[in-house]
Amino acid sequence: xxxxxxxxxxxxxxxxxxxxxxxxxxxxxxxxxxxxxxxxxxxxxxxxxxxxxxxxxxxxxxxxxxxxxxxxxxxxxxxxxxxxxxxxxxxxxxxxxxxxxxxxxxxxxxxxxxxxxxxxxxxxxxxxxxxxxxxxxxxxxxxxxxxxxxxxxxxxxxxxxxxxxxxxxxxxxxxxxxxxxxxxxxxxxxxxxxxxxxxxxxxxxxxxxxxxxxxxxxxxx
Numbered sequence: 269x270x271x272x273x274x275x276x277x278x279x280x281x282x283x284x285x286x287x288x289x290x291x292x293x294x295x296x297x298x299x300x301x302x303x304x305x306x307x308x309x310x311x312x313x314x315x316x317x318x319x320x321x322x323x324x325x326x327x328x329x330x331x332x333x334x335x336x337x338x339x340x341x342x343x344x345x346x347x348x349x350x351x352x353x354x355x356x357x358x359x360x361x362x363x364x365x366x367x368x369x370x371x372x373x374x375x376x377x378x379x380x381x382x383x384x385x386x387x388x389x390x391x392x393x394x395x396x397x398x399x400x401x402x403x404x405x406x407x408x409x410x411x412x413x414x415x416x417x418x419x420x421x422x423x424x425x426x427x428x429x430x431x432x433x434x435x436x437x438x439x440x441x442x443x444x445x446x447x448x449x450x451x452x453x454x455x456x457x458x459x460x461x462x463x464x465x466x467x468x469x470x471x472x473x474x475x476x477x478x479x480x481x482x483x484x485x486x487x488x489x
Contacts, residue, residue: 272297272298272299273291273296274299275324275325276302276324276326276327277302277324277325278302278304278478278485279304281472283323284323285428285471286428287343288470288471289463290340290344290347290349292462292468293419293460293463294347296343296347298469300469303323305484306484306486308485337368349421349424350421351420352416356420360420363414363426364421366398367422367426368425370433371425371428371429371432373390373393374390378478387436390436391440394440395443399440402426406446407446423450424460426450427454427460430447435473
């Protein structure tokens with residue numbers, strides 16, 4: 269890549285965390301600019317940097333990319349994490365969309381009014397809708413990875429999703445031995461292992477300050 273990609277987002281996970289994970293998994297160093305004020309956000313819009321007035325924003329290869337899925341697809345393809353052919357890409361897309369649905373429930377959780385938060389639903393969906401699928405895929409596929417016989421974007425995002433759910437319910441994988449083994453295996457890939465260590469650009473779970481900053485930046489005038 270020509271120069272380091274620059275990521276513009278809040279100093280927290282949100283929609284950018286999967287981008288951080290994928291770049292880190294590919295061994296690509298990146299820079300970050302954190303949104304802290306509404307003025308920063310409005311300037312990005314005024315300068316024409318945000319195609320749909322939305323972040324995440326990733327500046328890479330001379331482009332100002334928005335829309336998380338487009339950003340991730342580009343990085344995956346560029347870094348050889350998107351399968352060897354069209355069929356493998358289709359499976360990677362399906363698995364990624366599944367984990368994205370599950371992670372979306374967790375991403376929006378801290379922004380939901382406390383009386384409407386339903387953690388039990390997230391755990392129920394994880395253990396009855398999503399994790400059984402990946403458990404079955406790994407068992408039937410018989411490989412170390414979800415698609416083909418090589419590490420891909422689908423593996424990265426599944427590990428990210430597993431760890432996010434485990435933060436809510438540490439025993440969530442107790443009935444999924446294939447996923448337990450997958451978690452251990454993928455976590456030990458050198459680039460992933462480095463990203464999981466303290467001091468990396470991986471962000472912690474959202475706290476009240478992060479939520480307040482996001483709300484303040486996006487508030488209507």
